[in-house]
Amino acid sequence: MKPEAYYVTTPIYYVNDKPHLGHAYTTVLADVLARCQRQFGRDVWFLTGTDEHGQKVQEAAAKLGIDPQTHVDATVVRFQEAWQRLEIRNDDFIRTTEPRHKLIVQEILQDLYDRGEIYRDEYDGWYCVPCERFFTEKDLVNGNCPECGRPVQRVREANYFFKMSAYQDWLVEYIQAHPEFIQPEFRRNETLGFLRKPLQDLCISRPKSRLAWGIELPFDPDYVTYVWFDALVNYVSAVGYRRDDAQFARRWPAIHLIGKDILTTHTVYWPCMLKAMGVEMPKTIFAHGWWLMGAAKMSKSLGNVVNPLDLMDRYGVDPFRYFLMAEMAMGQDASFTEEAFIRRYNADLANDLGNLLNRVVSMVGKYCGGKLPAPPAGTFASGPAADLFRQAAAAAAGLQTAVETFTLHAGVAQVIEAVRATNKFIETQQPWTQARAADPGPLHATLYAAAEALRVCAGLLAPLMPTKMAELRAALGMEKPMTVNPDELTKPEVLQPGTPVAAPGALFPRIEAPAPAAETKIETAPAAPPPAPAKPAPAPGTIAHPEGVIAYDDFAKVQLRTAKIMGAEPIENAVKLLKLNVLMGDERRQIVAGIALYYKPEELIGKTVVVVSNLAPIKLRGVESQGMLLAASKGERLRLVTVDGDLSSGAVVK
Secondary structure: OOOOEEEEEOOOEEOOOOOOHHHHHHHHHHHHHHHHHHHOOOEEEEEEEEEOOOHHHHHHHHHHOOOHHHHHHHHHHHHHHHHHHOOOOOOEEEEOOOHHHHHHHHHHHHHHHHOOOEEEEEEEEEEEOOOOEEEOHHHOEOOEOOOOOOEOEEEEEEEEEEOHHHHHHHHHHHHHHOOOOEEOHHHHHHHHHHOOOOOOOEEOEEEOOOOOOOOEEOOEEEEEEOHHHHHHOHHHHOOOOOOOHHHHHHHOOOEEEEEHHHHHHHHHHHHHHHHHHOOOOOOEEEEEOOEEEOOEEOOOOOOOOOOHHHHHHHHOHHHHHHHHHHHOOOOOOEEOOHHHHHHHHHHHHHHHHHHHHHHHHHHHHHHHOOEOOOOOOOOOOOOHHHHHHHHHHHHHHHHHHHHHOOOHHHHHHHHHHHHHHHHHHHHHHOHHHHOOOOOOHHHHHHHHHHHHHHHHHHHHHOOOOHHHHHHHHHHOOOOOOOOOOOHHHOOOOOOOOOOEOOOOOOOOOOOOOOOHHHOOOOOOOOOOOOOOOOOOOOOOOOOOOOOOOOOHHHHHOOOEEEEEEEEEEEEOOEEEEEEEEEEEOOEEEEEEEOOOOOOOHHHHOOOEEEEEOOOOOEEEOOEEEOOEEOEEEEOOEEEEOEOOOOOOOOOEOO
């Protein structure tokens, strides 16, 4: 019987980025799902890659004084090397600059143009360079891009448009009729909410006069393809669309794993494109949540991005992979802290799984001469050993269900519960007491059953921790390199009695919490001073102000002056802080400001800001600060109060 096909994709990552925790999560998730499906006997294909066209790439290359192709050739290796170190085993890695992709994009464009699905018109509206998207006036939020919050540009130019609006009613009906199409459910509802507004036609071109780095339109050489139209096509160009009908029929449709920030492009743009192309819809588009630092989204612009390679170097690849899968409930946001990582590592891996292996192997060594004992007949027919194995086998079924329903975290939790049940089984059966009995049968049943349950759990966790679980299985006398077949996970007595076992040392040594300076999290603000003593009652005849209200005379004590930022640099081991050199009239001052999450040092040079100039100096992280900048914040955004015009530094702010 032909194995069922399973095609899973990640987004193709923007080549200008550096791999961060969000990228790592999506890619590890795809890798784990692919490995699980292979264990279940599926015909799996796993695709990832990089998105390499667009204005940001062009501008980055220009700043470096090199051509864009040279730039992307140099930067793509960051992702390729990161995935290799993360034990990612993708079947294909596609780059949008490859001929196999570019030619398919051009063929699709030409076909849609020939059939009247693409037309030329003039566009007049707002354009966000970082997002590379057009927006209408009503889309803007406080005059800025609704996606990234940055300023937009007014653009008026002729372009080509895809008749996306023609598919709005069809798309709504399709989503409603196929609840599995967009997951989780609240993301489906979010897409349907977006589709309650009239759907605009999609601008799918950029004039070469403004942007030359892209795939040229086959019907107009003065234009290149909009980067999102180009990028989305990767999911079909990589598996033989228009080139290998047999391969495409074998692989497609796909399961797309994406972050929630690209929901609209994947659940609105992409289905409409596929419908116009006459291609079947993806099986499922699953949008996962964000990794947060506290309450803030982890993002490059906020400066709170966790480098996955740093964590891997510190704690190992397999524990890192395990944490990502176990900690985040699929579809929800999750908070990353080093404390949470250490807590889960010690509880699940060191105390439960690693300790179980050491207990089983050491007792086999002590009581059975280092070789697996033969279980008495009927050990797995009834009784405690049978009950234990049934729980382990149930975990196998639970994990498979979790993979199919995008609740992987729940499936992993069920496996860890089976590990804990095995530790409890040992405590209950007390093999150290059984070893003193004349009949070795109960002892052999206990140790063999515990080894079998451990073997099943290791096989189930192998997609998450391939190297460590191979070591565990080798300790039980199983083959290395490791393969796991579906039957092995649900039937007992796979381990061969008489097989030598040997402890690999501490599989998961306990981790002690690092000193605060080494923590991988957003730096907290300096500790607040102790609360001030209660204020005395106002003197008779004076006005009593409500709590938080100050008198005019108090405000008058605050001196505000303009200052020009002449230099800016980060402070070692201080995630939030920047050291600024400011010019205040003829006076130079050094100010330490907690703005590193919101501004890069080079962005600040030359800005004229407002400073509280009469504050007593204070040391932050050992660096003296001689003032305070004024800033405004809203949600995750913070912006400095700046001064327009030619007002000189040192001016008094009234």
